[in-house]
Amino acid sequence: MATAVAPTKVAVKEKPSKTFAYSSDDIKRMLPHRWPMLMIDRAYDVVPGVSGRGIKSVSVNEPFFAGHYPDHSIMPGVMIVEAMAQLVAVVYVAEMLESPAPAEGDPSASVGYLGSISSMKFSRLVVPGDQLTLEAKLGQKLGGLRSVSVRASVGTELAAAGSLIVTTERKG
Amino acid sequence: MSTATFEDVRTQAEQRLEKNLKIKSMIIDRLGLDAEAEAVSDNQPLFGRGLEMDSLDTLEIVVMINNEYDVLISDDDFEAFGSINALVDFIEAREV
Numbered sequence: 642m643a644t645a646v647a648p649t650k651v652a653v654k655e656k657p658s659k660t661f662a663y664s665s666d667d668i669k670r671m672l673p674h675r676w677p678m679l680m681i682d683r684a685y686d687v688v689p690g691v692s693g694r695g696i697k698s699v700s701v702n703e704p705f706f707a708g709h710y711p712d713h714s715i716m717p718g719v720m721i722v723e724a725m726a727q728l729v730a731v732v733y734v735a736e737m738l739e740s741p742a743p744a745e746g747d748p749s750a751s752v753g754y755l756g757s758i759s760s761m762k763f764s765r766l767v768v769p770g771d772q773l774t775l776e777a778k779l780g781q782k783l784g785g786l787r788s789v790s791v792r793a794s795v796g797t798e799l800a801a802a803g804s805l806i807v808t809t810e811r812k813g
Numbered sequence: 814m815s816t817a818t819f820e821d822v823r824t825q826a827e828q829r830l831e832k833n834l835k836i837k838s839m840i841i842d843r844l845g846l847d848a849e850a851e852a853v854s855d856n857q858p859l860f861g862r863g864l865e866m867d868s869l870d871t872l873e874i875v876v877m878i879n880n881e882y883d884v885l886i887s888d889d890d891f892e893a894f895g896s897i898n899a900l901v902d903f904i905e906a907r908e909v
Contacts, residue, residue, distance in 0.1 A: 757869045781879060783872045784888055804876075806869055 658688040661735055671734040672727055673749040677704045680724035681731065681775065690736030692778045695728040701769035716767035721801050725791040726755050728775045733787070733809050753808030756786055761803030771795045785810040833897050836904075843877050844870050855898045863896070874900075882908055 662685040663671065672679065680697055687693035699716055706714040730752045737748055767773060773793050780788040785808050792802040817825075837850040846864065857863040859871075866874070871894060875886045878900075884907045886893050893903035 757873070759873060781872065781875050781885070782888075783875055783886075784868060786868060786872045788872055788876050806872055 658691065660685070661687045661689065661739060663687065663731060663735070668731060671731055671738070671748055671752075673752055674727060678723070679727070680720060681727045684728060684731045684735075687732055687735050689739045690733055690779065692776075693728060693732040693735070695724075695731065695775040695777075697724045697773040697775060699767060699769055699771045699773060703769075706769065714769050716771075718761070718763045718801065721763070721767060721773065721793050722755075722758060722761060722791075722803075722805070724773060725775055725777060725793060725801075726805060726807060728777045729779065729787075729789050729791065729805070729807050732777055732779060751810060753785065753810050755805065756808050757806035759788075759804045759806060761801060761805075763801045765795060765798050765800045767793075767795060767800050771800075773800065780804075782809070829901070832905075833901055836901060837897055839877060839881065840864070840874060843873055853897065856896045858896060859894050859900075866894075878904060884908060 663683065665679075665682050668681060668684060669675070669679070672681075674680070681695045682698055684693055684695040701714060703716070705717055705720060709715065709717050734748050734752060737743060737751065773795060776792040776794075778790045780790060782788070787807055787809050789805050789807060790803075791805060793800045833855050834850055837853045840846070841848055841850055841853075844866070848864070853864065859866045874894075878884055878886060882904050884904050886903070890903065893900050
């Protein structure tokens with residue numbers, strides 16, 4: 642006689658995901674952005690389609706410092722969000738590039754738009770000489786939309802953190 | 814075999830109404846809508862002339878439901894967004 646056995650959870654040791662790193666030259670092949678709007682210098686620990694880290698070194702020569710502000714250089718919060726969003730694009734373009742059968746054509750053409758800055762908190766001023774460490778974790782998707790959690794820090798100090806929605810395809 | 818008593822049915826109905834109201838309040842808070850939870854009908858559409866949600870709002874709700882109830886809504890589950898009742902039915906069928 643068969644006895645009902647409660648399903649037991651078997652601990653499966655997860656295989657560590659393969660990570661990728663991208664130089665600024667690689668990133669220029671992945672993103673359509675160029676000076677003065679290319680806001681990410683390097684990406685690393687990228688798990689394609691899942692998460693990644695990036696670096697943005699902030700120089701006094703950034704064009705926005707000319708007006709923000711003439712006597713008090715601080716990086717606009719929206720530019721920090723732009724850097725975060727560009728790292729997100731690197732993470733999802735990496736998924737296309739590193740897939741076993743990458744689609745033909747220019748991968749940067751699939752970079753979409755910022756859909757929503759759902760929440761964002763800025764905790765520290767970012768000034769010339771700072772190196773922003775960016776982190777992005779992609780969350781749920783619905784159609785061409787993807788929710789993401791993002792953070793930016795300088796050394797051990799958190800500069801900004803929040804959540805965004807991005808489109809992972811381009812329309813129009 | 815047991816039969817539900819009138820009291821049981823009434824309790825269930827009350828719990829359901831409470832859950833509907835909670836989800837309405839959560840949606841209104843999350844999306845910053847200018848509406849009162851009590852004034853939103855359980856069967857009015859969430860899109861278009863109902864709560865006037867759009868696709869970005871929908872993803873916000875998907876994230877919210879996953880955080881709150883650990884229920885995943887995917888691209889194929891669009892019936893979940895017919896109305897508040899449809900959304901709560903969807904959650905109740907999958908909640909652990």
